[in-house]
Amino acid sequence: MPDTLSNDAFVEFERVQKSYDGETLVVKDLNLSMPKGEFLTMLGPSGSGKTTCLMMLAGFETATHGKILLDGVSINNIPPHKRGIGMVFQNYALFPHMTIAENLSFPLEVRKIGKSEREAKVKRALDMVEMGSFGGRRPAQLSGGQQQRVALARALVFEPELVLMDEPLGALDKQLREKMQFEITHLAHSLGITTVYVTHDQTEALTMSDRVAVFDDGRIQQIDPPDVLYENPQNSFVAQFIGENNTLEGTVKEIKDGIALVQLDDGELIDCTPVNVTAAGERTKVSIRPERVEFDKSRLKEGSHTVKAEVLEFIYMGDIFRTRLRVAGNDEFIVKTRNAPNQVRLEPGTQLEIGWQPEDCRALDA
Numbered sequence: 337m338p339d340t341l342s343n344d345a346f347v348e349f350e351r352v353q354k355s356y357d358g359e360t361l362v363v364k365d366l367n368l369s370m371p372k373g374e375f376l377t378m379l380g381p382s383g384s385g386k387t388t389c390l391m392m393l394a395g396f397e398t399a400t401h402g403k404i405l406l407d408g409v410s411i412n413n414i415p416p417h418k419r420g421i422g423m424v425f426q427n428y429a430l431f432p433h434m435t436i437a438e439n440l441s442f443p444l445e446v447r448k449i450g451k452s453e454r455e456a457k458v459k460r461a462l463d464m465v466e467m468g469s470f471g472g473r474r475p476a477q478l479s480g481g482q483q484q485r486v487a488l489a490r491a492l493v494f495e496p497e498l499v500l501m502d503e504p505l506g507a508l509d510k511q512l513r514e515k516m517q518f519e520i521t522h523l524a525h526s527l528g529i530t531t532v533y534v535t536h537d538q539t540e541a542l543t544m545s546d547r548v549a550v551f552d553d554g555r556i557q558q559i560d561p562p563d564v565l566y567e568n569p570q571n572s573f574v575a576q577f578i579g580e581n582n583t584l585e586g587t588v589k590e591i592k593d594g595i596a597l598v599q600l601d602d603g604e605l606i607d608c609t610p611v612n613v614t615a616a617g618e619r620t621k622v623s624i625r626p627e628r629v630e631f632d633k634s635r636l637k638e639g640s641h642t643v644k645a646e647v648l649e650f651i652y653m654g655d656i657f658r659t660r661l662r663v664a665g666n667d668e669f670i671v672k673t674r675n676a677p678n679q680v681r682l683e684p685g686t687q688l689e690i691g692w693q694p695e696d697c698r699a700l701d702a
């Protein structure tokens with residue numbers, strides 16, 4: 337009897353653990369449920385267990401504990417050629433001795449698809465990545481970006497239900513990477529393919545995904561759509577890892593009416609939203625995004641706490657101004673403002689008071 341699901345998840349990890357050596361767990365307790373058609377990114381630092389999870393999902397590694405289900409069936413019970421999984425890796429392993437068309441034809445031959453149908457599918461897949469006129473070339477005759485598009489076409493040519501991509505754009509330059517990011521998400525969504533995408537690049541994760549699973553230390557720290565992840569990080573790791581973030585350390589003085597009063601280590605008091613602090617006396621790292629800092633007091637609520645700051649550096653970046661301040665002993669406190677008409681340019685040496693809305697200031701674990 338195959339393992340069956342109680343819901344309509346297409347990919348499911350249930351309490352998955354993985355150890356390579358029988359001692360250390362590199363994946364600790366992974367639970368994940370993906371609906372069909374979702375584009376999910378596993379984002380995290382090197383060594384956090386992303387590739388291991390992808391390899392287990394592909395059936396190339398087995399979970400030490402727990403189970404992984406694909407459309408309700410345990411992946412270990414599906415023979416490799418029936419898994420219907422397309423894969424793309426950073427070091428696109430195209431077969432060097434075959435032409436581009438032969439490279440794409442190969443997964444179809446393995447699946448016993450007839451010649452005329454193969455030719456039609458290969459043509460369609462190459463056209464899809466705008467490589468239609470390159471079928472006769474060999475991989476060495478293409479640029480890195482072109483090879484990566486072929487690798488993508490090869491992963492899609494047999495119309496897999498699930499595509500796994502492990503840092504597929506890591507070797508490309510910035511401009512091409514951004515173009516491919518757009519092409520991949522566009523293709524995945526228009527073909528209705530369920531995608532698990534791995535990257536350590538947070539911008540890539542935020543711009544491409546329906547949901548992002550942030551990995552650290554073999555665990556998913558948070559899994560949410562990009563905007564929720566950025567605006568409501570649930571712990572200090574996620575707040576630091578996603579986007580730019582200012583951190584101030586202090587101690588919770590009081591939690592009342594949904595507001596945490598925090599005393600910073602230099603003695604100043606600020607109002608925060610308590611996220612994962614629960615009681616007075618707890619140490620906390622307070623997190624504020626650089627674009628949410630106010631230095632115009634009239635924009636703050638009556639009676640809001642403000643803190644003293646000194647301008648250390650002003651950087652003109654064209655579309656935005658980036659100002660570095662010293663705040664409560666932190667010399668790396670960044671404020672970003674839009675280059676709007678009449679926008680203030682803060683001069684180094686200026687002393688000022690800054691503040692923020694309590695909902696933009698999150699008291700997290702220390």
Ligand SMILES: Nc1ncnc2c1ncn2[C@@H]1O[C@H](COP(=O)(O)OP(=O)(O)O)[C@@H](O)[C@H]1O
Nearest residue numbers: 356357362380381382383384385386387388389
């Ligand atoms: N085949 C393997 N044998 C032993 N240890 C491995 C193997 N693959 C990965 N690891 C270890 O497992 C941990 C997670 O690795 P990996 O899944 O590759 O992380 P990521 O893809 O997030 O960088 C790392 O500590 C890595 O050294």
Ligand SMILES: [Mg+2]
Nearest residue numbers: 386387388502
């Ligand atoms: Mg990896």
